[in-house]
Amino acid sequence: MSEQAVIEAKNLTKVYGGRAAVDHISFSVGRGEIFGLLGPNGAGKTTTILMLLGLTDISGGEVRVVGFDPAREPLSVKRRVGYLPDTVGFYDQMSAADNLRYTARLIGFKKAEREQKIAAALDRVGLAEQAEKRVATFSRGMRQRLGLAEILMKGAQVAILDEPTTGLDPHATSELLGVIRGFKAEGVSVLLSSHMLERVQSICDRVALFSGGKIALMGTVAELGREILGGGYVVDIEADGAGLAERLALIPGVSGVERTGIGKLRLQADRDVRPEAAAEVVAMQGRLKFLGVQEPSLDTIYTRYFERKAEQAVASKNGARHAA
Amino acid sequence: MQREGSAFAGLGVVTLKELSDHLTSVRMRVLEWLVVLVALAALYGAIQQIKDTTAEDPFLFLRLFTISRDPLPSFVSFISFLVPLMAIGLGFDAVNSEYNRRTLSRILAQPIYRDALLFGKFLAGLATLAISLLALWLLVIGLGLLLVGIPPGAEEIGRTFLFLLITIIYAGVWLALAMLFSILFRSAATAALVTLGIWLFITFIWPVLAGAAAQIIMPIDPRYASLGLPTPGTAEAEHILARLSPTTLFAEVVVAILDPTTRSLGPIYLSQMQGAVLGAPLPIGESILIAWPQTVAMIASVILLFVVGYVIFQRQEVRA
Numbered sequence: 001m002s003e004q005a006v007i008e009a010k011n012l013t014k015v016y017g018g019r020a021a022v023d024h025i026s027f028s029v030g031r032g033e034i035f036g037l038l039g040p041n042g043a044g045k046t047t048t049i050l051m052l053l054g055l056t057d058i059s060g061g062e063v064r065v066v067g068f069d070p071a072r073e074p075l076s077v078k079r080r081v082g083y084l085p086d087t088v089g090f091y092d093q094m095s096a097a098d099n100l101r102y103t104a105r106l107i108g109f110k111k112a113e114r115e116q117k118i119a120a121a122l123d124r125v126g127l128a129e130q131a132e133k134r135v136a137t138f139s140r141g142m143r144q145r146l147g148l149a150e151i152l153m154k155g156a157q158v159a160i161l162d163e164p165t166t167g168l169d170p171h172a173t174s175e176l177l178g179v180i181r182g183f184k185a186e187g188v189s190v191l192l193s194s195h196m197l198e199r200v201q202s203i204c205d206r207v208a209l210f211s212g213g214k215i216a217l218m219g220t221v222a223e224l225g226r227e228i229l230g231g232g233y234v235v236d237i238e239a240d241g242a243g244l245a246e247r248l249a250l251i252p253g254v255s256g257v258e259r260t261g262i263g264k265l266r267l268q269a270d271r272d273v274r275p276e277a278a279a280e281v282v283a284m285q286g287r288l289k290f291l292g293v294q295e296p297s298l299d300t301i302y303t304r305y306f307e308r309k310a311e312q313a314v315a316s317k318n319g320a321r322h323a324a
Numbered sequence: 325m326q327r328e329g330s331a332f333a334g335l336g337v338v339t340l341k342e343l344s345d346h347l348t349s350v351r352m353r354v355l356e357w358l359v360v361l362v363a364l365a366a367l368y369g370a371i372q373q374i375k376d377t378t379a380e381d382p383f384l385f386l387r388l389f390t391i392s393r394d395p396l397p398s399f400v401s402f403i404s405f406l407v408p409l410m411a412i413g414l415g416f417d418a419v420n421s422e423y424n425r426r427t428l429s430r431i432l433a434q435p436i437y438r439d440a441l442l443f444g445k446f447l448a449g450l451a452t453l454a455i456s457l458l459a460l461w462l463l464v465i466g467l468g469l470l471l472v473g474i475p476p477g478a479e480e481i482g483r484t485f486l487f488l489l490i491t492i493i494y495a496g497v498w499l500a501l502a503m504l505f506s507i508l509f510r511s512a513a514t515a516a517l518v519t520l521g522i523w524l525f526i527t528f529i530w531p532v533l534a535g536a537a538a539q540i541i542m543p544i545d546p547r548y549a550s551l552g553l554p555t556p557g558t559a560e561a562e563h564i565l566a567r568l569s570p571t572t573l574f575a576e577v578v579v580a581i582l583d584p585t586t587r588s589l590g591p592i593y594l595s596q597m598q599g600a601v602l603g604a605p606l607p608i609g610e611s612i613l614i615a616w617p618q619t620v621a622m623i624a625s626v627i628l629l630f631v632v633g634y635v636i637f638q639r640q641e642v643r644a
């Protein structure tokens with residue numbers, strides 16, 4: 001795998017009581033990349049994350065995090081990796097800053113750098129005002145941000161976030177995603193798991209779709225779109241001109257044209273065909289009123305993938321019945 | 325497999341944090357007041373009793389700890405009763421509270437081993453108990469000086485100081501037990517109930533049960549019984565069984581340390597009595613020798629209970 005990889009997993013496996021919760025998965029996360037782990041409940045996302053951190057034993061396979069083996073060199077890994085658990089907890093009777101001070105001492109920061117780092121981190125996540133407030137008074141969104149502040153303070157090279165946006169309102173989610181983008185801007189790699197597909201899509205460079213402990217699909221959202229939806233770009237056009245639909249159908253990459261209203265057309269394509277479509281309208285001297293594209297949505301990919309799996313399962317069952 | 329770095333990285337940080345949590349907690353405040361009030365009551369009884377007795381006593385100061393006046397038990401009995409409660413009060417939610425507050429995985433994602441977390445919590449609990457007991461010890465000595473008016477000798481101070489150390493070890497046994505259950509049970513209430521149940525069993529039921537069990541293992545010899553004497557075998561079996569309880573061990577050590585005339589713990593044989601002047605006090609060194617096996621047994625049980633908890637904790641999943 002590449003020199004730049006900060007996380008590399010090869011055939012990583014975790015067996016709980018004879019059942020594989022994570023089953024021979026391989027993936028790598030590059031420096032400064034945001035990598036999303038997606039999948040239904042119980043797919044093995046959290047288990048994978050815990051193995052990366054050396055917080056649970058690895059049953060099989062190999063894993064390297066920032067060049068170290070989490071099972072043998074857990075301290076080296078944990079010094080360089082920040083972790084936000086799926087339900088992050090703090091010591092409620094202590095203030096936000098005191099909670100971070102405790103972590104900073106555990107990491108081993110000297111007193112002078114400690115205070116400065118804590119102040120900077122709290123400021124970055126917008127908790128500077130609440131620094132001396134007890135965490136007991138914090139909302140869920142504030143706790144999540146405090147968790148991110150801890151990772152910032154740590155100066156981690158990799159941030160591992162388990163469902164960071166679960167339970168947050170849209171505004172809090174946007175704020176949190178803003179902080180996560182900030183990680184990337186600083187060259188910090190991010191591995192995150194999530195159920196909020198739309199939101200994940202907007203920040204992830206690549207995603208891995210988990211299913212039953214295996215990685216079913218991996219790649220950029222566009223790649224997955226091509227693979228699962230066979231195209232996936234939907235271009236909407238509102239323009240007039242006779243015979244436009246026929247001409248648009250001839251554009252390479254367009255697989256279907258559909259009339260959705262008076263003067264309204266919808267194109268199915270495997271790429272963004274807006275420039276060509278606009279050129280066609282102009283060439284016909286038609287008037288272009290609207291031109292928009294819907295990129296393949298992770299939501300659709302996800303739903304479609306699991307629908308297809310269910311269909312295949314039914315089909316194979318029927319097949320088995322026929323054979324019998 | 326060789327582990328990287330020190331198992332105790334972060335130990336000091338954890339210990340200090342837990343210690344400050346304990347010292348500022350309401351729970352500790354309540355426990356301390358309970359102990360102080362009860363100790364004062366016992367001391368008051370002892371002082372009244374001492375004032376009423378006119379007999380010469382070379383170890384008057386030590387009597388402060390051991391003498392009782394009805395209906396109050398002696399200071400030592402109160403301590404052996406209350407110290408387990410304090411220790412259980414500090415330890416029953418040591419580990420499960422980290423799970424329940426969901427702080428465990430976040431803390432263990434920092435560059436420390438689980439060893440440091442568990443051992444730090446134990447040390448902090450023990451230090452808290454030691455601080456409270458030391459304060460109590462100073463209080464008793466001060467009050468004794470004021471109210472009895474006889475300055476204690478160096479040996480008496482030494483013996484009471486040994487008593488303090490033994491009490492801290494005894495507290496350690498219960499702390500380790502409470503922490504073991506805080507590892508085993510996710511619910512703090514369950515852990516507290518089970519630990520208190522064991523404490524009740526060991527303190528009140530085991531002594532009775534030990535006697536009954538001894539008679540089954542070593543039936544009473546009718547020849548001794550007809551003379552109104554205990555059967556030596558039965559008595560010995562009962563002693564061995566009773567010593568499985570830390571409370572018995574503690575009581576025996578306390579007798580040896582605070583009563584200088586104690587020559588032996590457990591059944592006394594005639595051979596031991598030969599040549600001994602009855603009632604003559606032993607030097608402090610010999611008292612320590614008599615109490616030594618029991619002390620070692622208590623230290624061993626602290627270590628055993630801690631190690632069992634440690635092994636279980638190492639294998640636990642960090643997820644709640």
Ligand SMILES: Nc1ncnc2c1ncn2[C@@H]1O[C@H](COP(=O)(O)OP(=O)(O)OP(=O)(O)O)[C@@H](O)[C@H]1O
Nearest residue numbers: 016017021039040041042043044045046047048641
């Ligand atoms: N301690 C355990 N003992 C046995 N099985 C476990 C244990 N922890 C997790 N599992 C199993 O491992 C599988 C993967 O769980 P995991 O928590 O990794 O899923 P997840 O993808 O994070 O799910 P979610 O989206 O609900 O968080 C599940 O089937 C779960 O039942």
Ligand SMILES: [Mg+2]
Nearest residue numbers: 045046086162
């Ligand atoms: Mg999970």
